[in-house]
Amino acid sequence: MSGADTPPSPDGLPILGHGVAFSRNPVKAMESWAEYGDVVHLQFLGESMYLVTHPDLIKQILVEEQHKFTIGPEQQETFAGVEDHAMTTATGDQWRRLRRAAHPAFTRERIAEYGDRMAAVTAQFVDEWDDGEQFDLHAEMRRLTVQILGETLLNEDLRGQEDVVIDAADALVDRTNFRRPGQLLPDWIPTPTDRRFRRTVQRLDTLVDEIVEERQGATGEASDDVCAVLLAAHREGDLTLTEVKQNLVAFLLAGHESPSGVLTRVWYLLERHPDVYESLCDEYNRVVSDDRPGIEQYDALEYTQRVVAETLRLYPPTTGVNRQAIESITLDGYELPEGARFLIPQWVPHRDERFWDAPETFDPDRWERNIDRPEYAYFPFSGGPRGCPGNDFARQELTLMLATMVGRVDLDVVADDQLTFIPSVQLRPATNINAEVRRAG
Numbered sequence: 001m002s003g004a005d006t007p008p009s010p011d012g013l014p015i016l017g018h019g020v021a022f023s024r025n026p027v028k029a030m031e032s033w034a035e036y037g038d039v040v041h042l043q044f045l046g047e048s049m050y051l052v053t054h055p056d057l058i059k060q061i062l063v064e065e066q067h068k069f070t071i072g073p074e075q076q077e078t079f080a081g082v083e084d085h086a087m088t089t090a091t092g093d094q095w096r097r098l099r100r101a102a103h104p105a106f107t108r109e110r111i112a113e114y115g116d117r118m119a120a121v122t123a124q125f126v127d128e129w130d131d132g133e134q135f136d137l138h139a140e141m142r143r144l145t146v147q148i149l150g151e152t153l154l155n156e157d158l159r160g161q162e163d164v165v166i167d168a169a170d171a172l173v174d175r176t177n178f179r180r181p182g183q184l185l186p187d188w189i190p191t192p193t194d195r196r197f198r199r200t201v202q203r204l205d206t207l208v209d210e211i212v213e214e215r216q217g218a219t220g221e222a223s224d225d226v227c228a229v230l231l232a233a234h235r236e237g238d239l240t241l242t243e244v245k246q247n248l249v250a251f252l253l254a255g256h257e258s259p260s261g262v263l264t265r266v267w268y269l270l271e272r273h274p275d276v277y278e279s280l281c282d283e284y285n286r287v288v289s290d291d292r293p294g295i296e297q298y299d300a301l302e303y304t305q306r307v308v309a310e311t312l313r314l315y316p317p318t319t320g321v322n323r324q325a326i327e328s329i330t331l332d333g334y335e336l337p338e339g340a341r342f343l344i345p346q347w348v349p350h351r352d353e354r355f356w357d358a359p360e361t362f363d364p365d366r367w368e369r370n371i372d373r374p375e376y377a378y379f380p381f382s383g384g385p386r387g388c389p390g391n392d393f394a395r396q397e398l399t400l401m402l403a404t405m406v407g408r409v410d411l412d413v414v415a416d417d418q419l420t421f422i423p424s425v426q427l428r429p430a431t432n433i434n435a436e437v438r439r440a441g
């Protein structure tokens with residue numbers, strides 16, 4: 001606990017506050033602010049914000065005293081006009097109702113049933129690559145994760161329509177990009193970014209409308225994917241049709257971006273750590289006897305799971321979790337008022353020397369060693385009741401995608417030595433990570 005009345009505040013520019021440093025280099029800015037303390041007071045364009053980086057305080061906000069917090073208004077602003085009736089922006093009873101309705105599609109048993117399809121879609125996708133083919137790896141991984149979402153959560157072949165989802169997600173990230181032109185203009189002045197946003201969201205809405213209408217009219221085999229689960233809740237009067245559709249939009253947007261970003265960074269790291277790639281291949285050869293892995297091999301792919309966990313530590317895909325206090329709270333000895341806003345970044349505690357040996361080192365084997373560290377030193381999926389509902393889905397998907405790829409190709413990856421990130425809700429690399437396919441034999 002600190003002795004002062006108010007949390008320390010790093011120097012920022014008058015009026016623009018700390019947004020300028022964040023805009024230049026979001027992760028370096030957050031790291032440098034965290035040196036002032038575990039709770040730090042910031043100003044973004046006149047808005048007050050507390051940066052919280054100690055695992056125990058993070059646990060207090062996300063779990064122990066979660067009833068004193070709601071999502072931050074910035075989250076609602078980010079998704080306004082696209083997910084106004086989805087769980088991403090809902091609060092209170094509506095949010096509880098939406099989470100409850102989707103839950104049957106995300107139980108461990110149900111997710112395990114998606115496993116074989118996750119690997120099959122990946123195998124088919126990778127088999128279409130030619131030896132020597134070059135591409136922007138993140139763009140390619142996004143097409144793959146959209147296809148997997150289609151095949152698992154919607155029972156829908158989205159090949160050829162991936163851009164409908166990808167363009168809407170790009171427009172959303174652009175909208176929250178601190179560096180975008182027009183970011184400082186009042187909301188009522190339409191910018192090219194706003195117009196692009198509306199256009200891409202309209203296309204995504206149309207795609208989801210068509211899927212839902214088709215499913216409503218279908219008389220064939222019953223399915224228990226997320227679309228069926230949400231439509232059943234609609235029939236029982238628990239969800240409106242708009243809530244069904246906007247939740248599907250939320251799953252498509254949230255469900256493709258982060259896993260594809262993580263897989264891209266796995267390959268970026270493998271390029272720099274050939275020994276890790278060799279160990280992945282060894283495990284694959286030991287564990288997988290068929291043409292590709294399936295859910296039966298998931299538990300045995302221990303090393304592959306560790307590579308995924310370590311990549312999520314070093315390069316968490318989200319900039320942070322947003323919360324707002326709905327009553328006054330005491331945090332680290334500071335009395336903070338109702339309405340206080342919080343940014344809880346994964347990047348800083350994930351690399352904090354107090355909790356990690358050699359935190360900058362990519363070391364998948366650290367997950368084998370039993371180190372006593374606070375639970376919330378690692379929280380790529382956030383935590384508590386509001387934590388990511390796609391957590392188990394994503395970890396299983398990433399493991400099976402990676403193993404399937406390793407069994408089929410090696411990728412030569414070309415990227416900046418030090419990744420830098422755009423200042424947005426997602427920690428997206430600012431420059432491309434490109435890859436060239438090398439087929440075995």
Ligand code: HEM
Nearest residue numbers: 087088254255258259318380381382386387388389390394
């Ligand atoms: C590597 C993959 C992923 C990471 C790191 C990740 C991370 C996160 C984080 C940090 C949050 C914010 C939670 C909070 O406010 O406390 C979140 C929310 C969410 N995620 Fe994920 N996510 C991933 C994959 C997925 C997938 C695959 C899906 C769906 C299939 C998904 C659906 C969602 C939804 C719907 C929310 C909003 C939940 C709510 O507000 O109740 N995510 N995710």
